[in-house]
Amino acid sequence: MKTKATRMLAIAGLAIAGFAMGCATTEMTSTWTDPSAKGAAMSKIAVVCLTKDPGLRRMAEETAASKMAGAQATPSYQVLGDTDLKDKQAVKAKLKAAQFNGVLVMRLAGVSEQVRAVGPYDTFDDYWDYGVGAAYAPGYLETDTVVHVVSNLYDLDQNKLVWSGTSKTFDPASAQQFMGDVSQAVAKSLQKDRIIL
16 A cells, blocks of 8 residues: 555656646746835846756756746756755855846645546536445546645845745646746746836
């Protein structure tokens, strides 16, 4: 019998490696903006995706950078090279030497499952069919994979958080689609909150 941790790792693998099937939708579930943030000051932003998978990191950073209109956004791997992301001082030194004044950090916060009933049951007949089906043949239920990402934008000059957003994506079909959807949602939210003008 699989442990909960093993099951969650398997689900994350499916979602990120691209084996989960379905129509993905991404939405921002919450955002926060520093009231004193000035969008015009954030002209050069490095995009960092914190993941152990170098291929996923490259794809995520390139996709996010390409969606951020209004600022010069650059995938961090192009600047940091093989710098160990765990070495905070080395990362900051390279970003500052390259004259970045902002950094968008994206991180996979978790993967969960959401079970939902299939079909309406407005009438007794419909509900009875659903109830019997759920009790005797659980094919009446479907499970969605939900991927949660936290994105934080920092002002490097002031070492200060200026914007934070949490997103959730339902049933990503591939890592590329997933990162494209998340990046688009983050970019739209940054523009809406007038962080990047």
